Amino acid sequence: MALAGRPPRTLLLLRCLSVQLCQRRGACAGVMALDRCLALELPDCSLAYFTLCVDTSGNADSPEGTSWDPRLAAILGPPGRSYSLCVPVAPEVDCAARVGAAKLHQHLLRQLRRSPFQHCRLTRLLSYRPDGQPGGAQHGFLLRDPWDRPDTRRALDEVLRACQQAPHPHLGEFETDLHGQLWQRLWALQDGRRRQVGCARVTPAQEPALHPVLPDLPSSVVFPNREAAREVLEACTAFIPEAQAVLHLIDRCPKHVQKGKFPVIAIEGLDATGKTTVTRSVADSLNAVLLRSPPSCIGQWRKIFDDEPTIIRRAFYSLGNYIVASEIAKESLHSPVIIDRYWHSTAAYAIATEISGGLQYLPPAHHSIYQWPEDLLKPDFVLLLTVSPEERMKRIEGRGMEKSEEEAELEANNIFRQKVEVSYQRMENPRCRLIDASPSKEKVLQTVLNLIRNN
Known part of the structure; x- marks a missing residue:
């Protein structure tokens, strides 16, 4: 219970987050890629597209030709909490790197299907380059905890800690600020401790003409x-x-x-x-x-x-x-x-x-x-x-x-x-x-x- 005259802990966290997000533009710009979009598979087998924008000016306008998908707010925002786990792959990778990323993706899938994640909902998440060039797809997951349990966050830290060899997965955590805007904080384990290494605002993205993984199929x-x-x-x-x-x-x-x-x-x-x-x-x-x-x-x-x-x-x-x-x-x-x-x-x-x-997302005839x-x-x-x-x-x-x-x-x-x-x-x-x-x-x-x- 909050002390008299003191705002609840959740509200304090959101206020701190709002301040941090306005102060970290320079720190985040070097970490978050400006040219990445994400495709999230929804329960009805449709895809929702969004991007992570490092512009912290507070401008909530959507890119031209796009509109906010209300289903994203329901999946990424409160109540509950959502986490993203993506396996990074550099645009110019060799075959061994693709195989290593695939092995890590499989390992993460098996870990996220075990306890204590069994109460969470696991869906496919794809990070990709909007220019449609091959070599840019990064496979991952969205983990939705409907009750925002502390043990889920601790278990995710253990999953990251167990990934000793590169590539190391990226862990994102979605937050809603006081203005109702959705943000993603990016975390990494450094010296055994979780540290924030990036932050970005979630904004809608245009649906690509073809499924974003299609350019990578011939190499995968x-x-x-x-x-x-x-x-x-x-x-x-x-x-x-x-x-x-x-x-x-x-x-x-x-x-x-x-x-x-x-x-x-x-x-x-x-x-x-x-x-x-x-x-x-x-x-x-x-x-x-x-x-x-x-x-x-x-x-x-x-x-x-x-x-x-x-x-x-x-x-x-x-x-x-x-x-x-x-x-x-x-x-x-x-x-x-x-x-x-x-x-x-x-x-x-x-x-x-x-x-x-x-x-509808299959390659056309x-x-x-x-x-x-x-x-x-x-x-x-x-x-x-x-x-x-x-x-x-x-x-x-x-x-x-x-x-x-x-x-x-x-x-x-x-x-x-x-x-x-x-x-x-x-x-x-x-x-x-x-x-x-x-x-x-x-x-x-x-x-x-x-x-x-x-x-």
Whole structure:
């Protein structure tokens, strides 16, 4: 209880903050980047955009063409308290730095899902450069504590203290001043103690024409060529011994391979769409060789790489496609080839994972991200098996199999499933031909065979 005639502690803190914010312009200007914007994923799968302005003049006017999103005040302001955690990445970074940032991001996610953060709401937060240049995306989180508990702040300090190696995450804390303006204070641990290293006013930002993470996808998850994916695993050999084994196998594969005279058909689809059954039946009917991606020579390490951050996991699957390509080149000299998943799967899941928000934020149709890599052997034909969500779930429950992380996400997150499906359908060069896999196995097989023979 406050003493008579003395304002409450919260009011004192806000007054002190207002004074500090007006005095720290020179100190903050060298710390806070003027060209950073942030995209926050909201519960309805929309994105809210804002920026951090170091102008402490008190001018609350929004940039031209923007308006304040009231949902931001509800999420960043009182009651309760919100914190931001972002993994800094310099604009000009090497592959090892990207891998290190991804590992730290994964570590933070696992820490923030544990006690004492279980009472908090965790959402995705992306810091990016508004100029749309690649190399500027910084992934992070917004942690919302609806009760503003002191143990949340102490636990965040412990999370920062445990991050001994660079890059060190940035911890932001949002405050509302006496005038109702929203601010972010930036903290860092120095000599084991939390110190304020920056402050900035939260202002609205214009929505970019395309999702802000899109320029970074070719260097992080949808690799345009074999060397880009190889570079990622090369950066992982120090802590993933199996990465060296994968690199040894990929280096034994010719860089330039050509398809033989027989047709090559890739069959894609989500789990439980009948893909495995159809590929086997089609291979038997056409007297074809059946291949799978990732191939069996690296399939034994799938679980290891599935537990790694997206950039590492996708590099593993991408290189698996190039190993399969060398097998296709050899087998298609003598017989038709059927492939159970290929590049389209690798790209569709990667895009759906990295693009936050709903379907409206996916790259538009005909974007270059949907184009087949120029150095990867192309199939002649790609079929995409589809079933209704209800039928797919019925089949999954009937199998009683352990779900992969991606399969669990498909089941729990309807938006994620739709993003995967739409990404599949936007793939080009070659595109996917849709096949309704709901009827009986015999009817689906006949439909597939007729389509292949007619093309």
